[in-house]
Amino acid sequence: MIPKCLAIDFGTVRIGLAVSRATLADPLTIIQNSAESIAVITKIIEEEEIQQIVVGISEREMAEKTRKFVQELQKTISLPIVYTDETLSSKTVHEKLLGAKRAKRQGSIDHYAAAEFLQQWIETQEAQE
Template identity: 35%
Template structure:
């Protein structure tokens, strides 16, 4: 069974894929508007044949936007969608990528994908 971890943002979306044991940063999707973002996430989920999508959920205003996006995405996908607290996922991703010796430019490009991998890992751990 495959999983897709998602770190949702207003301009870009970080994606990580997992077999349920190991989560790997996959890519970062940049999008123009919500319709474009929904279509790109749908394509990514279908490309990976995922059974479950795990969305990171923060506090406050961004949580409301994320939930709205997920409701619309749920109408397009037939897989399960769950939420996971994403507190400190970006900070944890930065620390891990620095510790792994990943160059600054690559870290910046893939930061949201690393965060998505951490969000999924928190789901497995909980």
């Protein structure tokens, strides 16, 4: 059985968050990347009873910043943290939103991107069980 997960789509301005609900990924929220980010995420972990963290990472310029953020997060939580490829998650979300209303398309998609790579991770885990 897949543990309840929090997906983190780290960005220098915003951080997208999604949670797993059974075998589905659900966009949760977007938070501003600030000195309070770790505290906000820790509170969400407690409120949502999260059991594992899934962090999207791509081996580009953000990889090092993402890893540093995760190192800081690990100082405050004791949950398992795994990385998953998020290279195409934003592009996929943009494609899915092409048919959506203009207001929805123009908003931030970070939490949708987090849900996208979390869903892919869940499906990979299910296939391995």
